[in-house]
Amino acid sequence: xxxxxxxxxxxxxxxxxxxxxxxxxxxxxxxxxxxxxxxxxxxxxxxxxxxxxxxxxxxxxxxxxxxxxxxxxxxxxxxxxxxxxxxxxxxxxxxxxxxxxxxxxxxxxxxxxxxxxxxxxxxxxxxxxxxxxxxxxxxxxxxxxxxxxxxxxxxxxxxxxxxxxxxxxxxxxxxxxxxxxxxxxxxxxxxxxxxxxxxxxxxxxxxxxxxxxxxxxxxxxxxxxxxxxxxxxxxxxxxxxxxxxxxxxxxxxxxxxxxxxxxxxxxxxxxxxxxxxxxxxxxxxxxxxxxxxxxxxxxxxxxxxxxxxxxxxxxxxxxxxxxxxxxxxxxxxxxxxxxxxxxxxxxxxxxxxxxxxxxxxxxxxxxxxxxxxxxxxxxxxxxxxxxxxxxxxxxxxxxxxxxxxxxxxxxxxxxxxxxxxxxxxxxxxxxxxxxxxxxxxxxxxxxxxxxxxxxxxx
Ligand SMILES: [Zn+2]
Numbered sequence: 001x002x003x004x005x006x007x008x009x010x011x012x013x014x015x016x017x018x019x020x021x022x023x024x025x026x027x028x029x030x031x032x033x034x035x036x037x038x039x040x041x042x043x044x045x046x047x048x049x050x051x052x053x054x055x056x057x058x059x060x061x062x063x064x065x066x067x068x069x070x071x072x073x074x075x076x077x078x079x080x081x082x083x084x085x086x087x088x089x090x091x092x093x094x095x096x097x098x099x100x101x102x103x104x105x106x107x108x109x110x111x112x113x114x115x116x117x118x119x120x121x122x123x124x125x126x127x128x129x130x131x132x133x134x135x136x137x138x139x140x141x142x143x144x145x146x147x148x149x150x151x152x153x154x155x156x157x158x159x160x161x162x163x164x165x166x167x168x169x170x171x172x173x174x175x176x177x178x179x180x181x182x183x184x185x186x187x188x189x190x191x192x193x194x195x196x197x198x199x200x201x202x203x204x205x206x207x208x209x210x211x212x213x214x215x216x217x218x219x220x221x222x223x224x225x226x227x228x229x230x231x232x233x234x235x236x237x238x239x240x241x242x243x244x245x246x247x248x249x250x251x252x253x254x255x256x257x258x259x260x261x262x263x264x265x266x267x268x269x270x271x272x273x274x275x276x277x278x279x280x281x282x283x284x285x286x287x288x289x290x291x292x293x294x295x296x297x298x299x300x301x302x303x304x305x306x307x308x309x310x311x312x313x314x315x316x317x318x319x320x321x322x323x324x325x326x327x328x329x330x331x332x333x334x335x336x337x338x339x340x341x342x343x344x345x346x347x348x349x350x351x352x353x354x355x356x357x358x359x360x361x362x363x364x365x366x367x368x369x370x371x372x373x374x375x376x377x378x379x380x381x382x383x384x385x386x387x388x389x390x391x392x393x394x395x396x397x398x399x400x401x402x403x404x405x406x407x408x409x410x411x412x413x414x415x416x417x418x419x420x421x422x423x424x425x426x427x428x429x430x431x432x433x434x435x436x437x438x439x440x441x442x443x444x445x446x447x448x449x450x451x452x453x454x455x456x457x458x
Contacts, residue, residue, distance in 0.1 A: 071458045072269070075192045075224055076167070077248055078237040079148065082183030085115045087149040088166065093141040096126060103136065104129055111149065114184060116170045124170055124184070135169035143194070144251055148186070160250040164190025169236070187237050188250075193268055195248060196220055197260040202247035204428070206257060212432045213263035214441035218454065219426050220246055222271040222285040225457060229282070272445060272452045274309045282457070283309055285449065287426035290319040290326055292402050292419020294366045295448065301387045301422050309449035310425060313365075316448075318433030325420035325429065328399045334411045338393065339376070345392035346384070353377030358405045358412060360386075368402040368423075387422065395421075425449060 080086055090109040095102055104126075112127035121133045140146050146166055149159045167187045199220045200213055223246060228238040239245035273280045286298055291314075298310035320326045333341075339355045353376040361383060362371040369386045376382075386401040393414075403417040420429075426448040434444050442454055 072191050072193055073225075073228065073458070074164070074189050075195050075228060075239065076232070076237040077188045077190065077195065078185065078240045079162075079188050080150075080184070080186040082171065082185065084183060085113055086168075086184055086186060087111055087113050087151075088138065088186075089147045089149075090138065090140045090145050091142075091147065092145040094145075095139045095141075096129065096131075096136055097139060098132060098134055098136045103131060109138070111147075114168060116184060122170050122172055124168060135167055137165055137167050137189075139165040148250070160252065162188050162190070162250040163194045164188050185236075188241075192221065192224060193264055195224070196264045197256040198248045198250060198252070199224075199246045200260040200263060201252065201257060202249055204432075206259075208432050209435035210259055210263060211435035211439065211441045211444065212428075213259055214267050215426065215431050215435070215444045216287070216428070217263045217267045218270050218272060218441065218445055219285040219287050221267070221269075221457075222282050223287075225271055226282050226284045230284075267441070269456045269458045270454050271457045272309070272449055273455045274307060274449075274452050276307070280453075280455065283307060283449075283452075285426065286310065286422070286424040287428055287448075288419075288421025288423055289427075290322040290420045290429040291316050291423040291427040292319065292326055292400060292417075293317065294364075294368075294423070295425065295427060296364060296368060296423045298424045300364070300370055300385075301424055308451035311450070312424065314448055314450060316427050316430040318431075318437070319419070319427050319429035321433045321436070322420070322429035325399060326418070328403075328417035328420070330413050330415040331398055331417070332408070332411050332413045333393065333397075338412055341394065342374070342389070342392050345388070349382060352379060352382070357407060360405070366402075368418075369405070370401075372405075 088109075089111040093107055094105060094109050096104040115125050117123045117125050117130055123133045124131045124136055126136070126138075138146070143163050144161055146162045146164070147159050148162060148166070149157065151157045165188075167189055168184060169187075170184050196217055200216055203220070204213060204216055224239060227245060232238045239248075241248040271282050272285050273282050284298075284302075284304070286302075294316060295312045295314040297306055297312035298304040299306045300312070304310065335354050335356065339352065342355060343350055343352060355374050355376050357375045359373045359375075360369040360371070361373050363369050372384050372386050372389055374382045374384060390398045390401040398414050399417055400419040400421060400423065402419055402423070403414045406413045406415055426445070430448070431444050434447070435441075439447075445454065446452055
């Protein structure tokens with residue numbers, strides 16, 4: 001599409017997140033029991049079929065009918081980690097509580113610093129209030145009145161509003177480590193449905209189709225629930241707010257778009273499942289920006305067992321509306337720079353001389369290199385998977401591992417590049433392409449996650 005070019009620079013910004021998100025996701029794919037007898041799974045939910053042509057309206061009416069019986073979980077989002085101090089405010093009534101006990105409360109909380117008090121065990125200090133040891137919670141009475149202040153290196157200071165409440169804890173500092181090695185963690189605890197609009201706004205373009213938003217809402221919800229139920233018990237948070245999980249930026253100055261709110265509301269509680277040998281299970285609903293022509297097996301990237309919804313091989317030309325993320329321009333890297341980038345990511349190969357040749361050892365049926373053999377000036381050759389290799393080169397620079405690598409003497413050229421991201425699961429540009437052609441969210445989800453079904457988790 002001619003006029004889509006103006007969108008592309010912005011899009012590659014927006015969509016790289018999901019690619020990188022998945023890049024650093026955990027590799028363990030355990031199957032989580034989602035729907036069990038008596039767990040609130042309704043008949044109308046189980047009747048829902050991704051192939052239903054009435055998906056849109058039925059999604060919505062089903063969501064309405066279920067609302068009163070829902071048991072919506074809270075999600076714990078790690079927002080700030082190991083900070084020396086942090087600052088926050090609440091524009092309205094609030095409480096500071098610890099293990100159910102109120103430590104302080106007031107009509108509003110002006111911007112205050114949260115620091116740690118020396119001593120064993122380490123304790124938090126909020127403004128003038130020295131707290132007993134242990135995590136504390138700052139709970140606004142009115143949702144969306146919690147403001148956090150960020151002061152990051154190489155970036156102007158900024159603040160954001162968040163829903164839910166803040167749980168703050170401090171890690172014990174190690175005597176041998178640097179002064180700020182301990183630090184303060186801040187976790188935003190928020191209802192799952194209130195978390196999702198922020199993810200949609202970060203992952204999709206404002207002008208994208210409502211059905212693309214609905215499909216992404218289901219994928220993001222399923223992913224979040226999968227993380228919560230698979231990893232949540234082993235740590236004090238469920239997801240990160242970055243591309244390590246799903247990008248979450250709070251409420252934003254303009255609030256949420258009506259489209260993001262509507263997409264979440266319309267799909268409330270709905271997740272993707274598949275019929276595993278052990279019963280109906282949710283799965284890690286990976287998604288990436290543009291598959292470039294065909295999705296690939298999750299096992300190629302994430303050491304996941306191969307399951308039908310993530311087995312790849314789904315043909316998709318719908319993402320061709322992505323223009324230069326569907327087919328990207330050649331990228332050239334000198335052999336010296338390429339070697340340097342490789343060693344940065346794989347320090348165990350620090351003694352490696354300059355990489356001179358790159359050979360494709362194994363590819364998918366559609367020509368995506370899976371495994372590469374690198375030869376340098378010295379030492380034995382190294383075999384590396386192309387997924388990790390690409391991330392070493394920079395996921396924003398080499399947009400996907402579906403490309404040819406051509407030796408130009410002093411440099412390598414990555415050419416005939418297809419797609420943006422890992423191409424596992426849902427293709428975001430393809431989702432938008434299908435939505436523009438009139439496909440419903442449920443049809444799009446069953447297209448990219450073959451054999452999956454839509455069910456109501458709560
Ligand atoms: Zn695609």
